[in-house]
Amino acid sequence: MHGVASVVLERRDRPYVEGRIRAGVLEQGTVDLLAEAGVDARLRSEGLVHHGIELALDGVRQRVDLSELTDGKSVTVYGQTEVVRDLIGARLNIGAPLLFGVDGLSVHDLDSAAPRICYRKQGRPHELACDFIAGCDGFHGACRPSIPAGALTVYERVYPFAWLGILADTPPPAKELIYARHSRGFALYSMRSPSRARCYLQCSPDEDIALWPDERLWEELQRRLGDDGNRSLKPGPVLEKSITPMRSFVAEPMRYGRLFLAGDAAHIVPPTGAKGLNLAAADVHYLAEALIAFYGNGDEARLNRYSERTLARAWKAQRFSWWMTSLLHNFAGSSAFDERVRKAELQYVLGSRAALTTLAENYVGLPF
DSSP: OOOOOOOEEOSSOHHHHHHOOOOOEEOHHHHHHHHHTTOOHHHHHHOEEESEEEEEETTEEEEEEHHHHTTTOOEEEOOHHHHHHHHHHHHHHTTOOEEOSEEEEEEEOTTSSSOEEEEEETTEEEEEEOSOEEEOSOTTSSTGGGSOTTSOEEEEEEEEEEEEEEEEESOOSSSSOEEEEOTTOOEEEEEEETTEEEEEEEEOTTOOGGGOOHHHHHHHHHHHHOSSHHHHOOOOOEEEEEEEEEEEEEEEOSEETTEEEOGGGTEEOOGGGSOHHHHHHHHHHHHHHHHHHHHHHOOOHHHHHHHHHHHHHHHHHHHHHHHHHHHHSOOTTOOHHHHHHHHHHHHHHHHOHHHHHHHHHHHHOOOO
8 A cells, every 4th residue: 555565485285275264253453454554344244342351250240341441442353364365355356466385495694784595496596686584474484493592582482282172063052252260171152143052162182083073072061061051052063073172472682684474473462362363463454564664764663673663562362361271271280279379369350340451452462
């Protein structure tokens, strides 16, 4: 929109990228960012605006009014898959370069004024000379490992559990997401549309998915969600099953020379707080601001502050995600005291307007 030319390189083919299932809860700021970029038409018509969530403790559910606690802010349920389709479509409509099926990618001369990207497309070698490189290539991408040893500090926590997730054709049992803490483990009931549900169960990291036939999955969800779960939860055809490990990860700084890391390349959050996609969008907001200022009037101040600004937000999101995860999950090996304190904290949150306001402010998204 500001005349800054870019090339997007993607390892996978287009059908894979447009089909993979990822996150689905968009913060208020992410929705506003997509609107600013002019890619919110389908989001506005198909997204499900949620003004609250439900928290369940041992089967008893309580609604948290997000909008009332945050001066009218909300979240929107709209799958990351759909966001990606909209972004791909918008880019192709203006003829901007978007190359799928790229392999052998490597980055070079990062601390020079002209960094390079080398890659192969259909077996043929190519090289791009760049002003800047945005490393938006995920946790396993090529950009972060290309930063010299010793230039990054990594902070990481691996959690002793995972999520067993399903995508199913069934109407959700409630109009809003349900987060459940139960003696049998955490559960989350989310949705992608009025007729498609996205559900998660806490499980062990080495869980054998073959031991979870559909019938067992639905029975366990009913137990953990509680509050008439047996009547409101309608089992339906399961389209996908997967195991999601839980980890927290941050690499500092998020810049090396002319390489700027964004999204999962720089930070991973446990999905409990619905922050991963939104945190990546915030990175893009700060980086776009910086590039627009640089190409508009040569101002490098925002580029120089990119890592500082993004990390300040990333660590706040890490704190909230860690807190939500600790609050709602069972930890193997925890003492009876630890578990009672965790339960007492959730009881306190549910009974305190101040605590619920803190939860709501973070859930709908802190301001840029």
